[in-house]
Amino acid sequence: MKDHSPASDAQPSADVATRAGDDSRAPASSSADRYVLRKIQAKLRDAPVRVTLWDGSTCYEGATPVATICIADRRSLWRVVRHQDVGLGDGFRDGGITLEGDLVGAVEAVFRVNRAHWTAARAARRQRPWWRSNTRGRAAANVGHHYDLGNDFYRLWLDRRMVYTCAYYATPEMTLDDAQVAKLDLVCRKLRLRPGERVVEAGSGWGALALHMARHYGVSVRSFNLSREQVAYARRWAREESLDDRVEFVQDDYRNVSGRYDAFVSVGMLEHVGPPHYEALGKVIDRCLPPDAGRGLLHFIGRDRPALLNAWIRKRVFPGAYPPTVSEVAEAVLEPWDLSILDVENLRLHYDRTCGDWLARFEAAEAQVIAMTGPDLYRTWRLYLAGSQAAFRTGWMQLFQIVFRRGGDNDLAWTRDALYQGGAAAEPA
Amino acid sequence: MKDHSPASDAQPSADVATRAGDDSRAPASSSADRYVLRKIQAKLRDAPVRVTLWDGSTCYEGATPVATICIADRRSLWRVVRHQDVGLGDGFRDGGITLEGDLVGAVEAVFRVNRAHWTAARAARRQRPWWRSNTRGRAAANVGHHYDLGNDFYRLWLDRRMVYTCAYYATPEMTLDDAQVAKLDLVCRKLRLRPGERVVEAGSGWGALALHMARHYGVSVRSFNLSREQVAYARRWAREESLDDRVEFVQDDYRNVSGRYDAFVSVGMLEHVGPPHYEALGKVIDRCLPPDAGRGLLHFIGRDRPALLNAWIRKRVFPGAYPPTVSEVAEAVLEPWDLSILDVENLRLHYDRTCGDWLARFEAAEAQVIAMTGPDLYRTWRLYLAGSQAAFRTGWMQLFQIVFRRGGDNDLAWTRDALYQGGAAAEPA
Numbered sequence: 001m002k003d004h005s006p007a008s009d010a011q012p013s014a015d016v017a018t019r020a021g022d023d024s025r026a027p028a029s030s031s032a033d034r035y036v037l038r039k040i041q042a043k044l045r046d047a048p049v050r051v052t053l054w055d056g057s058t059c060y061e062g063a064t065p066v067a068t069i070c071i072a073d074r075r076s077l078w079r080v081v082r083h084q085d086v087g088l089g090d091g092f093r094d095g096g097i098t099l100e101g102d103l104v105g106a107v108e109a110v111f112r113v114n115r116a117h118w119t120a121a122r123a124a125r126r127q128r129p130w131w132r133s134n135t136r137g138r139a140a141a142n143v144g145h146h147y148d149l150g151n152d153f154y155r156l157w158l159d160r161r162m163v164y165t166c167a168y169y170a171t172p173e174m175t176l177d178d179a180q181v182a183k184l185d186l187v188c189r190k191l192r193l194r195p196g197e198r199v200v201e202a203g204s205g206w207g208a209l210a211l212h213m214a215r216h217y218g219v220s221v222r223s224f225n226l227s228r229e230q231v232a233y234a235r236r237w238a239r240e241e242s243l244d245d246r247v248e249f250v251q252d253d254y255r256n257v258s259g260r261y262d263a264f265v266s267v268g269m270l271e272h273v274g275p276p277h278y279e280a281l282g283k284v285i286d287r288c289l290p291p292d293a294g295r296g297l298l299h300f301i302g303r304d305r306p307a308l309l310n311a312w313i314r315k316r317v318f319p320g321a322y323p324p325t326v327s328e329v330a331e332a333v334l335e336p337w338d339l340s341i342l343d344v345e346n347l348r349l350h351y352d353r354t355c356g357d358w359l360a361r362f363e364a365a366e367a368q369v370i371a372m373t374g375p376d377l378y379r380t381w382r383l384y385l386a387g388s389q390a391a392f393r394t395g396w397m398q399l400f401q402i403v404f405r406r407g408g409d410n411d412l413a414w415t416r417d418a419l420y421q422g423g424a425a426a427e428p429a
Numbered sequence: 430m431k432d433h434s435p436a437s438d439a440q441p442s443a444d445v446a447t448r449a450g451d452d453s454r455a456p457a458s459s460s461a462d463r464y465v466l467r468k469i470q471a472k473l474r475d476a477p478v479r480v481t482l483w484d485g486s487t488c489y490e491g492a493t494p495v496a497t498i499c500i501a502d503r504r505s506l507w508r509v510v511r512h513q514d515v516g517l518g519d520g521f522r523d524g525g526i527t528l529e530g531d532l533v534g535a536v537e538a539v540f541r542v543n544r545a546h547w548t549a550a551r552a553a554r555r556q557r558p559w560w561r562s563n564t565r566g567r568a569a570a571n572v573g574h575h576y577d578l579g580n581d582f583y584r585l586w587l588d589r590r591m592v593y594t595c596a597y598y599a600t601p602e603m604t605l606d607d608a609q610v611a612k613l614d615l616v617c618r619k620l621r622l623r624p625g626e627r628v629v630e631a632g633s634g635w636g637a638l639a640l641h642m643a644r645h646y647g648v649s650v651r652s653f654n655l656s657r658e659q660v661a662y663a664r665r666w667a668r669e670e671s672l673d674d675r676v677e678f679v680q681d682d683y684r685n686v687s688g689r690y691d692a693f694v695s696v697g698m699l700e701h702v703g704p705p706h707y708e709a710l711g712k713v714i715d716r717c718l719p720p721d722a723g724r725g726l727l728h729f730i731g732r733d734r735p736a737l738l739n740a741w742i743r744k745r746v747f748p749g750a751y752p753p754t755v756s757e758v759a760e761a762v763l764e765p766w767d768l769s770i771l772d773v774e775n776l777r778l779h780y781d782r783t784c785g786d787w788l789a790r791f792e793a794a795e796a797q798v799i800a801m802t803g804p805d806l807y808r809t810w811r812l813y814l815a816g817s818q819a820a821f822r823t824g825w826m827q828l829f830q831i832v833f834r835r836g837g838d839n840d841l842a843w844t845r846d847a848l849y850q851g852g853a854a855a856e857p858a
Contacts, residue, residue, distance in 0.1 A: 011665050115767075115837050128600050172845060304836050305764045327759035335734045338544075339822055341755050344773035351840055395769060395836040407824040408544050412778055415599060420849040 011232050027052045028149070029421075033074060036081055047109035051075065066109060067101030089312030093380045103382070104359070107390035113376060136253050140226050149373070151206070151233050156368055157361035162206035162233070165268035165299065166351040166399045176357040179350075179405075184212040185265060189419050191402050193217035197262040200224075200288050202254035203269030207234025210247045213265075220246040222261070224254050255280060261288050264296035270329065271301045271321050278324075278332035278346065286337040295342075297404040298333070302326065302349075302398045317384045323397055332406055342412065343403040348392045351399045355389035458482045462503060465510055475481065476538035482506065495538060496530030518741030522809045532811070533788070536819035544823060565682050569655050570748075580635070580662050585797055586790035591635035594697035595780040595828045605786040608779075613641040616696060618848050619772065619832050620726050622646035626691040629653075629717050631683040631710075632698030636663025639676045642694075649675040651690070653683050684709055690717050693725035700730045701760065703830070707753075707761035715766040724771075724834040727762070730780075731755065733825045739816070746813045752826055763833055771841065772832040777821045778804070780828045783820035815836050 029037075038059050041051055050060035050068040071077045076096030079087035091097030099106060151162070158164055159180045167179035168186050187209060193199065196219030201210050204225035211234075213219050225231050231251040238244040254269065264285050273281055285296055301323040308314070309321050326344060334341060362369065362385055369378045391397040405412065413419075458466075467488050470480050479489035479497045500506045505525030508516035520526030528535060580591070587593055588609045596608035597615050616638065623626065624647030630639055633654035640663075642648050654660050660680040667673040683698065693714050702710055708837055714725055730752040737743070737752050755773060763770060791798065799809045820826040834841065842848075 056689075102649045112837065169843075170846075172843060259853065304767065304769045325759065325764060326773075327756040327764065328755035328757070330754065335754060335756065338733065340775065340827065341731045341773060341829075342775045344755075344770060345845070346769065349839065349843070393839070398769065400770075409824070410778065410822070414601060414778070415597075415849075416774065416845070417599075417849045420844075422845045 013135070027074075027152060028055045029057045029074075033057070033077055034059070036077060037325050040080065044110060045113045047113045048108075049106045049109055056176070065101065067099050067103065067106035069106070070100060072098065075421045077397050086312045086315055087311055089310075089316060089380075092383045093316065093376050093378065094355040095375065103386040104389050104393075108388045108394055111394040111396050115396065116160045136255065146165070149377075151229055153369070153372055154206075156372075157358055160316075161208040163208045164205055166347055167357075169349065169350055169353055176354070176361075179354070180208070181212070184209050185216070187265065187297055187299065187401070188213055188217050190401065191265060191295060192413060193219050193263065195219065198222070198260075199265060200257055200259070200261040202257065202264070202266040202284070203272075204230060204234055204249055205268065206230050207237050207247070207249060207398070209265070209267055210234070210249070211238060211241060211243055214243050215241065215285040219262075222248045222250060222257075222259065224250050224252055224257055226251065226253060228370045255284060257284050257288055259288070260290060262294055264288050266297070267299040268307045269300070270298055270333075271323050273320070274320060274322050275324065275328060275332065278329065279336060282333040282337045284338070285333070285339065289406055291406075293406050293409045295403065295409070295413070296339070298329065298400075298402045300324070300329070300400055300406075302329070304395065304398060312359045313384060313387070316380050323324070326400060329400075329402065334402075338407040340407045340409075341402060341404050342387050343401075343416070345401045347399040347401065348395065348397065351390040351397075352389055355385055357387040357393060359389060430792055456503075457484045458486045458503075462486070462506060463488070465506060466500075469509065473539060474542045476535075476542045478535045478538055496528050496532065496535035498535070499527045499529060501525050501527065507850055514739055515741045515744055518675055518739075518745060518809075518812060521812045522745065522805050524804070524808065532815040533785070533818050533822075536816045537823055540823040541826050544825065556843045561648075562728060565684065568680070578660065578806075580658055581792060582798070582801055583635075585794040586787055590637040592637045593634055594676065595730075596783040596786075597778055597779055598774065598782055600691065605783070605790075606729060608783070609637070610641070613638050614645070615848070616694065616726055616728065616830070617642055617646050619830065620692050620694060620724060621842060622648050622692065624648070627651070627689075628692045628694060629686055629688065629690040631686065631693070631695040631713070633659060633663050633678055634697065635659050636666050636676070636678060638694070639663070640667060640670060640672055641676070643672045643675045648691075651677045651679060651680050651686075651688065653679050653686055655682060677686070685769065686713050686717055688717070691723055693717050693723070695726070696728040698729070699727055699762075700747070700752055702760065703749060703751050704753065704757060707758065708765060711762040711766045711768070714762070714768065718835055718855075721833075722835050722838045722840070724832065725768070727758065727829075727831045727833075729753070729758070729829055731758070731829045733824065733827060742813060742816070745809050755829060755831070756829065758829075763831075767836040769836045769838075770831060770833050772830075772845070774830045776828040776830065777824065781821040782824075784814055788814040788818060 025276055030193065033053060034057050035053060038051055041059050044051070048062050048065045050058055050065040051069050052058045052068055053401060054072050071080070071091070076091040079091060079096075083089070083090070084363045088097065090097070111316060147258040154162060154164065159167075159177045161177070161180055163183070167176060167182065168183035169179040170182040174182065195214060197219045199213055199219050199221045201221060201223035204210055204223040207223065207230075210221040210223040210406065214221050223234070225234070228251060231249050233402075234249045235244070270281070288294075289296070303323050303325050306325055309318065309323060314321060330341060359382070364384060366378060369381070388397070392399065432502075462482060463486050466480060466482055466486060469489050475491065477491050477494045479494040481487040481499050483501050493853035499510070500520070500524055504654055505520040508520060508525070510516070512519070517526065521528070531552070542853060576712050583591055583593065583690055588596075588606045590606070590609055592609040592612070595612065596605060597612035598608040599611040603611065620628075622642060626648045628642055628650045630650060633639055633652040636652065636659075639650040639652040643650050652663070654663070657680060660678050663678045664673070667678065668674045699710070717723075718725070732752050732754050735754055735757060738747065738752060742749060759770060788811070791811060817826070821828065
């Protein structure tokens, strides 16, 4: 591609072309700035993404780029050099770096370059690096960082049931609202819930799954959540639906779950647990279920190989989060406790679409988000949502649902046919 | 249960009751023999299985036993003490130990006792013990040990397509013949085969899957197998069905697979690979598939936690075999090669039923089997088939199907609905 670029043909001696910058605030770029620019562009390899400096300098040689990343000042440029992804993300956050063109497409292109590079390198296995430990005290702070932004904030761009996990688009034309109901119901069908059973949930969100289980499957639910804002919302909702006699929301750590249940379910919490705590989670599951029966479902963002979450996402969006591989979860959460894997499903393209739906709604609510939280948070979350969509689309991240059951328990579905007959429950008005 | 046993109430002072033995060959049991008998019975805990010696000595105190294990002479008794499972199995093999009553039920009861014990003990994780290494040379010998018993032997009790892996009883009333076809077709649907594609198979068996794929899905297949007898049979079958232009059977080690394919499939071979060779298997899969596409399926007997196969089964039936956990396979075969898990299904109750169907046919062919192979092999295989059925029924062993795809490849089924519409392909006459 480089060989056929008109730019490189026309200007063989100048690999950094400079045009007059529009911005009179900043001085012209120096040769050091342009050297760094070349390094950044080289790291992107063949990704169709152009980088420009404040005075218009660029060294992009490819075909029509899907996006142009504009670095507005020297401080933002050197922050990328010093802090890499964190510098880049913080540049987008404070407006020192902007993007013209297709944001999701640009992140996707960068991920594809990196994935190809990793594949070629056959990277070393299983680094077990440091991550922020989700001890009881810190877990609450980490959860608060993300989920206590305010129910009004999330209401602007989530579906009407406030489900902040991957949806299940049972048919391609489904709306986000319907796809979230389809997901709640798929989880219930996989758990084979029966009226009168007792279910414990680790991580309630705003309560949608707990209420769906109680309403449509006749079970009673005890649901644990650290986020004060979410628990208050969920309790109000349960009262409004007259389900508060069968659904109890508890503001507490999952490690404090007590009692015996027929089923354990956790949707979108395992990402916040962290590998050092997987055995403790397994112990909680073990203690919740009868010694010779019971089943459960874990729904979580995962990986194909062990790797840390992007450093900027950990800093600004999800402190303490880690998306595990299937083997990490199976080995540490399930194997030590005589829990048998029945079914694993990877729904990553459904999360691609979910993030796309969220992003469209988020961008449509730009003015309200900025009024509510300021421009930094709007830009941060826009990049996070776009980056997440690109991550699922390129296979950087996965969405796994693991169904398990106590080892010796033979009360199994004979086949998976029943999951796919009748489809999602009709939602009452 | 012990407290309410009439036997223990009636004979409080005699924990070993002796009745006149029918066998005049053997001397009466000694106090040492009866001490050992008590130890064996104690190890069985509450399992409803009675053990008797050649002179009728027993110390069983439970309710009506599902079976009585009869030890016919002192040599067989002490062989159990010295070699445990191997001594017990070899006793059954040479007739020194016989069983009256429900063979599968007896093994099942013993497995349940052991499982409960293991659960309580929370056994140490991941012993990485020694196992017979399946190097290229030894792999051939190990495979020959089992599979070169002769096609006529297997024809006596397998289905008419000679499929020697777990069947899929899509509906409960299916026969073994139909359930094997349903399994072949389920594998093809999971692989989403399309006409004209190229498939490589590691482990052909007698060729049923390769021919099913070619006949019903229009693909071409290259299938590797170490067993001379099986390859000869499969080649003849391919010629008879005029599929030999599209299905090639290669008598060679899976590590020598060459060429590029759209899909990799292996049904019932991973058990014979052994953990030290998983990375090599992953490397073979990686080299068979395009760098940015392709998919595969692994169907194998597995475990919920790492453990060696029973020592006697390894000695007499499956030298070199090891049933892995999902995490062992995911970590060593898939993760290093950018292969993404899409779907895992556990079919262990289908293997319970498959083994039951095999055992019934095997027992019905007793006279022919003994005429063909002698009584030792008949008794060995009867115990192996019964033990396998009990292992799947009690959850000692699992049957996993893992579907995977190259990480960045987005050519995925949107949902699993298509697997469950239309059902198994109709089998032509």
